[in-house]
Amino acid sequence: MTAANTFGHDFFCDVIAFHETNKHSWEEISKRIPTMPKGWMELCALQREDRIEFTRLFWQQTLEGLTFDCSDYVRRLDLFFARITNIEVFATKTLPNMPYEVQMIYTWGDDEYFFYGAAPARTEAIEQVTRQFGQLLLPADFLSFYCIHDGFCSLLDGGVIPTNHLARRHREFQENCQLDPLLPFYESTQPDRFQCFFVHNKRQTKMGNVSYCQMDPTVDQTELFSTFNEWLLYYLEKL
Numbered sequence: 266m267t268a269a270n271t272f273g274h275d276f277f278c279d280v281i282a283f284h285e286t287n288k289h290s291w292e293e294i295s296k297r298i299p300t301m302p303k304g305w306m307e308l309c310a311l312q313r314e315d316r317i318e319f320t321r322l323f324w325q326q327t328l329e330g331l332t333f334d335c336s337d338y339v340r341r342l343d344l345f346f347a348r349i350t351n352i353e354v355f356a357t358k359t360l361p362n363m364p365y366e367v368q369m370i371y372t373w374g375d376d377e378y379f380f381y382g383a384a385p386a387r388t389e390a391i392e393q394v395t396r397q398f399g400q401l402l403l404p405a406d407f408l409s410f411y412c413i414h415d416g417f418c419s420l421l422d423g424g425v426i427p428t429n430h431l432a433r434r435h436r437e438f439q440e441n442c443q444l445d446p447l448l449p450f451y452e453s454t455q456p457d458r459f460q461c462f463f464v465h466n467k468r469q470t471k472m473g474n475v476s477y478c479q480m481d482p483t484v485d486q487t488e489l490f491s492t493f494n495e496w497l498l499y500y501l502e503k504l
Contacts, residue, residue: 277357279361279365280357281356281357282353282354283305284313297365298356300384301384305354305384308354317352318346321342328497329342345502348373349371350373354367367383378420382416383414385412385415386428398432421454422453423451425451447462448461448464450493458477458480461475472492475489
């Protein structure tokens, strides 16, 4: 299944492929689709190779200063983007009376595998999710990733949980979790399996994360990471 098929009119009542057309002005789109980032509009005016390169640089600049080993982070991120064959931006509407949703699609291989990235979180959304967790200091690299995508997944999983769902998913998770210090931030391909921050105390400045399955309430020692960025690179590499 290609990205074009995934975002075809068989699934949606309206689809705008911004990377394929330049007939829309920013003034028109900003009113019609308020969630569309201006930077994405500008990105879509570039050639495919330049879209990939500018996106890689944005990821690197946003996250590398929050990584302990910056050189290894940049090397592994470069390897990921070297496998990306296209970056496309779609706005889709499921029903005529519903708002558009905007997605950036990272195509991998022969148009057979994708990562979906939602629009970046607004500053107020990040501030709100920070307030929702009170004294619990969410990791800086995790919050910074929301500046790239407020929700990020593959074809097969639930992905990184968006800001507007994080507090609710945490409450739901705690109802079935036997380990209080866990805070889920990623939903896996397997039912009831999450990647979770491990909260030793509410004021800790660094927060590792582990894989936890609610069906069989155990921590997977093979997927234990010291930072969000370390897990993110593993996630990008393993799929």
